[in-house]
Amino acid sequence: MAKRVAVIGAGTSGLATIKCCLDEGLEPTCFERSDDIGGLWRYTEKVEDGRGSIYKSVITNTSKEMMCYSDFPFPDHFPNYLSHTKVLEYHRLYAEHFGLLRYIKFKTLLKSVRKRPDFSTTGQWDIVTEKEGKQESTIFDAVFVCNGHFVEPYLPLESFPGLEKFKGHWFHSREYKTPERFKDKKVLILGIGNSAADIATELSHIASEVFLSTRRGVWVLNRIFGNGYPWDIVYSTRLKNCVRNSLPTAIVKRIGARNFNQWFNHANYGLGMHEGDQWKEPIANEELPSRIICGCLVIKSSVREFTETSVIFDDGTVEKDIDVVILATGYSISFPFLDESVIKVVDNKVSLFKSVFPPALEKPTLAFIGLILPIAALMPTAEMQARWATRVINGLKKLPPLNEIMEDIEKKNKILIKRFGTTRGCTLLVDYIEYMDEIASEIDVKPNIPHLFLTDPKLALEVFLGPCTPCQYRLTGPGKWDGARTAILTGWDRILKPTRTRVAKKLPKPSLPSLLWFLCFLALFVSLLLFNF
Numbered sequence: 001m002a003k004r005v006a007v008i009g010a011g012t013s014g015l016a017t018i019k020c021c022l023d024e025g026l027e028p029t030c031f032e033r034s035d036d037i038g039g040l041w042r043y044t045e046k047v048e049d050g051r052g053s054i055y056k057s058v059i060t061n062t063s064k065e066m067m068c069y070s071d072f073p074f075p076d077h078f079p080n081y082l083s084h085t086k087v088l089e090y091h092r093l094y095a096e097h098f099g100l101l102r103y104i105k106f107k108t109l110l111k112s113v114r115k116r117p118d119f120s121t122t123g124q125w126d127i128v129t130e131k132e133g134k135q136e137s138t139i140f141d142a143v144f145v146c147n148g149h150f151v152e153p154y155l156p157l158e159s160f161p162g163l164e165k166f167k168g169h170w171f172h173s174r175e176y177k178t179p180e181r182f183k184d185k186k187v188l189i190l191g192i193g194n195s196a197a198d199i200a201t202e203l204s205h206i207a208s209e210v211f212l213s214t215r216r217g218v219w220v221l222n223r224i225f226g227n228g229y230p231w232d233i234v235y236s237t238r239l240k241n242c243v244r245n246s247l248p249t250a251i252v253k254r255i256g257a258r259n260f261n262q263w264f265n266h267a268n269y270g271l272g273m274h275e276g277d278q279w280k281e282p283i284a285n286e287e288l289p290s291r292i293i294c295g296c297l298v299i300k301s302s303v304r305e306f307t308e309t310s311v312i313f314d315d316g317t318v319e320k321d322i323d324v325v326i327l328a329t330g331y332s333i334s335f336p337f338l339d340e341s342v343i344k345v346v347d348n349k350v351s352l353f354k355s356v357f358p359p360a361l362e363k364p365t366l367a368f369i370g371l372i373l374p375i376a377a378l379m380p381t382a383e384m385q386a387r388w389a390t391r392v393i394n395g396l397k398k399l400p401p402l403n404e405i406m407e408d409i410e411k412k413n414k415i416l417i418k419r420f421g422t423t424r425g426c427t428l429l430v431d432y433i434e435y436m437d438e439i440a441s442e443i444d445v446k447p448n449i450p451h452l453f454l455t456d457p458k459l460a461l462e463v464f465l466g467p468c469t470p471c472q473y474r475l476t477g478p479g480k481w482d483g484a485r486t487a488i489l490t491g492w493d494r495i496l497k498p499t500r501t502r503v504a505k506k507l508p509k510p511s512l513p514s515l516l517w518f519l520c521f522l523a524l525f526v527s528l529l530l531f532n533f
């Protein structure tokens with residue numbers, strides 16, 4: 001009999017998990033507290049309890065070719081970077097195509113997930129849900145936690161002394177939706193993640209003044225990269241990844257800093273990170289330097305103190321008559337429905353085997369999907385986790401013994417600290433290609449490049465030199481998708497389709513006589529130089 005599994009949340013990770021459960025012969029029931037799919041990508045004018053909240057103008061910071069589910073590329077006419085409407089539309093297309101909706105129980109709040117008394121032998125869970133005020137308890141063979149980690153706002157009030165006396169209005173960025181009500185206001189935004197930069201640049205068009213305070217700066221990515229292609233298409237290739245991995249971290253950081261500074265010198269714009277500071281997730285915002293150079297947005301150091309109406313910064317400068325303060329200080333990981341014996345969050349950090357399985361469970365029947373921050377897109381990463389976890393839960397894959405699991409967790413932790421330090425915003429960061437390859441190896445779906453070079457050199461070249469798109473993980477092994485090869489080879493067409501909407505006339509080729517004239521002129525010029533006429 002098929003195992004009954006619970007999937008918590010019908011957002012990006014939950015939908016992929018339902019689909020993987022079906023692929024692996026599991027019987028999923030998904031509990032979604034709201035009345036629709038899409039998780040945080042479903043924009044609403046009001047913030048809803050327990051669901052991620054986005055602002056109206058949000059645009060993805062990864063591109064469609066890199067952020068799709070691996071067997072379901074975005075329609076070719078969709079733009080490369082997407083509004084929430086387009087991302088939600090894609091989720092709907094995916095859910096419809098794979099028939100996922102019938103497995104979702106909407107308006108059903110998850111109250112608790114508890115091990116059953118016989119857990120050590122059965123691995124089963126008691127799940128209590130609530131719908132229209134009525135509670136129900138159900139037994140499940142396994143649980144997938146897909147509730148997202150951008151839900152609970154992080155409010156580090158101790159870092160902003162005096163905020164309690166501030167007479168203006170202050171709130172967390174989670175509550176920001178649209179700019180109108182900030183017209184002609186003097187606004188201060190705290191923090192410099194993607195939320196802060198997006199909100200600050202948007203408000204800089206309407207507010208009277210906008211200040212953005214950061215304690216350690218950030219690297220800013222231009223969404224439009226080499227030759228106008230999306231940044232992740234250019235950056236996330238296997239070849240470049242091999243080169244990066246073969247160099248010492250210090251050199252990679254130095255080269256990275258030089259590349260970031262080629263667009264604009266971050267230090268000159270008040271955004272430079274201090275020498276020796278650990279790296280963090282770069283932000284994607286092509287408007288930020290432009291708003292700074294036009295004087296519409298001013299970068300400030302950290303806050304020393306708030307008074308009733310002013311803000312004093314660490315460098316001694318003061319900004320008076322601030323109307324609004326927005327704390328864009330990120331989010332906290334939390335699982336209100338889970339016992340601490342299952343997962344304990346310490347300093348916004350969790351200890352999970354390959355970011356999926358809690359190590360100390362007697363049976364590996366609970367998995368976290370999407371509790372990760374890849375330096376690229378979440379969608380395919382969560383899907384890869386779900387492909388692996390469903391195969392562990394249906395018994396086709398085994399986890400190693402506990403001592404090996406703990407060694408692996410320890411090793412990954414050291415790598416994380418070496419690269420990104422211990423800052424709370426970086427605890428879930430992973431390198432995209434390495435992580436995808438690692439999990440793909442667990443389920444035998446990592447592309448075998450030497451073999452590909454022998455059997456299909458055209459495809460091998462694209463897989464090795466081109467963007468490491470999620471479809472690469474559908475070429476072989478369980479879940480192989482027949483459309484993967486074509487999807488990989490036609491990726492560039494899908495990238496250009498929405499931008500090359502007008503065919504530019506080609507420049508006429510130079511005729512033979514004009515080419516000869518040019519060569520004669522060149523020869524004359526060179527001889528003049530050589531013989532110093």
Ligand code: NAP
Nearest residue numbers: 059060061156159191192193194195196216328329330425
């Ligand atoms: P975030 O990336 O966690 O950034 C939080 C910011 O708050 C950081 O600059 C951090 O500074 C600062 N901060 C935290 N604690 C602080 C303290 N005690 N004192 C001073 N500053 C403090 O949060 P976010 O911008 O809301 O983004 C959350 C996630 O959503 C990210 O993964 C982001 O990429 C994603 N996102 C994506 C988009 C998009 O696709 N366009 C838009 C918004 C958000 P430090 O760096 O110094 O710690």
